[in-house]
Amino acid sequence: MAEAEKDGDPTNDKDDLQILKQLVDELYHFRDHYFETHAVEDSGKKQNDVAQEMEKTINKLQEKSDLYMNKAEFLLLKGRCLGVAPDFSSTAEECLSRAVKLKPGLVEGWNTLGEQYWKKGDLTTAKTCFTGALQQSKNKVSLRSLSMVLRQLSGGVGDEQGKMVLESVDMARQAVQLDVTDGTSWYILGNAYISLFFTCGQNPQMSQQALSAYAQAEKVDRTASSNPDLHFNRAMLFQYEEMFGSALAGYSRAAALDPAWEEPLEKERQLLEYLEKLTALTENKGKLKARRLRNMLSNLSTSALGPCSSPQFRSPTGRIGSLDPCTLSALTHGHNAVVAAMGKVVFSLASEGRMAFTFGMVDSEETCCVVMVYNTADSWGVLIGDSVVVPEPQVKRHSVTHNSQTFNFRSIRVESPLLLIVNGKRQNIQAQTVASVSYKPHSE
Template sequence: MAEEHKSSELQDIKELVDELYNYRDCYFETHSVEEAARKQEDVTLELEKVLKKLQEKEDSYKHKAEFLLLKGRCLSVAPDFSVAAEDCLSRAVKLEPGLVDGWNTLGEQYWKKGDLMAAKNCFTGALQQSKNKVSLRNMSMVLRQLPAADGDTHGKQVMESVDMARQAVQLDVADGTSWYILGNAYVSLFFSCGQRPQFSTQALSAYAQAERVDRAAACYPELHFNRAILFQYEEMFGSALGGYSRAAALDPGWPEPAEKEKQLMEYLNNVTELCQKKGKVKARRLRSMLSNLSTSSLGPCSSPDFRSWTGRVGSLESRPSSSLTHGLNGGVAALGKVVFSLASQDRMAFTFGMVDSEETCVVVMVYNTADSWGVLIGDTVVVPEPRVKRHSITHKDRSFDFKSIRVDSPLFLIVNGRTQNAQSLIVTSVSYKPQSE
């Protein structure tokens, strides 16, 4: 009878700890976004209540693995590393090595501590006990953060990370956290393995699925922030601004989303203003700059043997921006003079304005540039087979409207009649926020 009573008491404690996690993870189901600044304080208060009830039972259960696990889980609800949680969880898995939750939660504590290898060992240990979604997605995250000797090793780790996240999703397709972590894995794959469009599409699809199946996941500030970074890289600026703004609202204590939103707003404002004013170049100087703009300025692009970045072989015909259509413009080239440039922001893109023979200014965004690469006012630039986009963005009562050309590598450009050397290219990498545990 005593054993039945103890089992019942431990079940009651487990329900309290589960409710604590539910309170944290589903906070915005019972609170408005305006209360976001109070979330951590409210979670801490709930933690203290549950901890007090645990302490009342400690003398009876302090040597039982299940109680130590529950206390360790309770302490682990806080965002920072806890020595007490590590101690409880270490003792729990020593007493009962088959405790999958124990290994997972201990691994999360090591991760918070910054000991990635110890975290990985814990998740591996949990997977040896049973294949479970928590260990798989934690392994996915750790693999992406482990240091790598070289790019190939890192690429393999990222591929393995994607596989782990996929397996976690397959175990429970209704778990938004697993979908979110799969989205992050695809973002890493996109930036580390050739920026293939399908990886970006798969990342955005996974994030959308996380929101669709799980209201709690839809309130992860990290989801909105990480997706906004990808939106920004894909030049979906309105969506990026919305994502940064949502992340900042959901976690007011996290400064980076608001900073990113402000930076992007300033960037779009500068681009719009400089484009409208043609870089503030005086009319007489502009006419002088454009006077020597002719088909001879096409350089290598005028050769019948020219191979463009799309793989097409043949000479290209110069076209003013007014005759360029949305999307890829095959068989033609955009030609103009540089009238302004903006330093790369967060290594996203080197941006410059180019005025064509009709004195129309178009923005050119060049990705994967080395810090040392750039163009100067007055340079002649040819963009073979340009990809054109019209941006019309409204955010927080501010509007931005301009036409741009996207160039994925400086090697695709002709500057002052010359192709660019390999030293001008450095593959962009971006940092994003991993899921808080």
């Protein structure tokens, strides 16, 4: 009888472990579906509520610890339970390491252990774990986890970085193909496309694919709408694409879903401050006195066109031929072919967290327009009084409303300072650098 108690009944073991697995699964469901049973106003309590549920589940597991402490399946459950917390757990790492040693084919063990190493900041070992899990069985968790680890590891430059990001996108795509109803896989694919967008030439198609992946995540999985990271990362892309209203709404939503996370509120504050300054300076033409403005504009002539007046000038679209100067008021929404906007710089804006070098330009009719120049080196800029020409300008009208604040203005988007003519001259290659956006992967 004592011997039977020591060894345990395999049938009972299986039943016990199944009950414990259900408890751990319920814990994850509580965390991931929190806002199905709680209001967004309760978001500040979420972390504490999850911690309390974790404690209850751990206590239930501890009751069976003496019976199953050397079973891989039990160690996996304990590691998973502790892994529900956002931070690294050395106890979870120890349990999961023992689990995969006892049972090397335990795919979930390798995946959960990889997550612990990722939280710990040991990306190389995390990658080894996820790769090991894939060798056992092709599964979406390993694929999407490898996708995010590869992006974190792709801190190099040039071809090597691009290669890792492309591999990251491929892993995320494979994860989605294995389960098209999995919102987390779609979300991680969206993040992968953002990395590809900024790493490989800012192809607008990549930006659209990122937005489509995020939208699909929300469509197939209602919990995705409660993911603050999704709203934050998408808001960063919206801001870069000058969809300022959507960006502000995204930062605000991310902050509401995770009040302890300060970055979304800070980004929202910075963007609002940027828009406030931008619209005020545009309305006041840089606050320049009328006399000074007239003196500046009296020096504005077609000589400022520089190479744009040459029949051999190659425009940003590849067209060969000279461009005609055009007043700002005559520009239409979208791309303005065969013309060049010309004016004097009346202000520049170096705001916190800016994604573009921003300046105001006034033309011969004293019309003021915002110019946003992307991919600029930190050392590049224009000075008040400089003559600036924008070949074939891309014009956008903005009407932004957020929390009872409204901003209305027109802007010209310039993808690189190399496309500008400043004081009659092209800009040298040192004026340009590749833009990057550090989206937040804190709970991928």
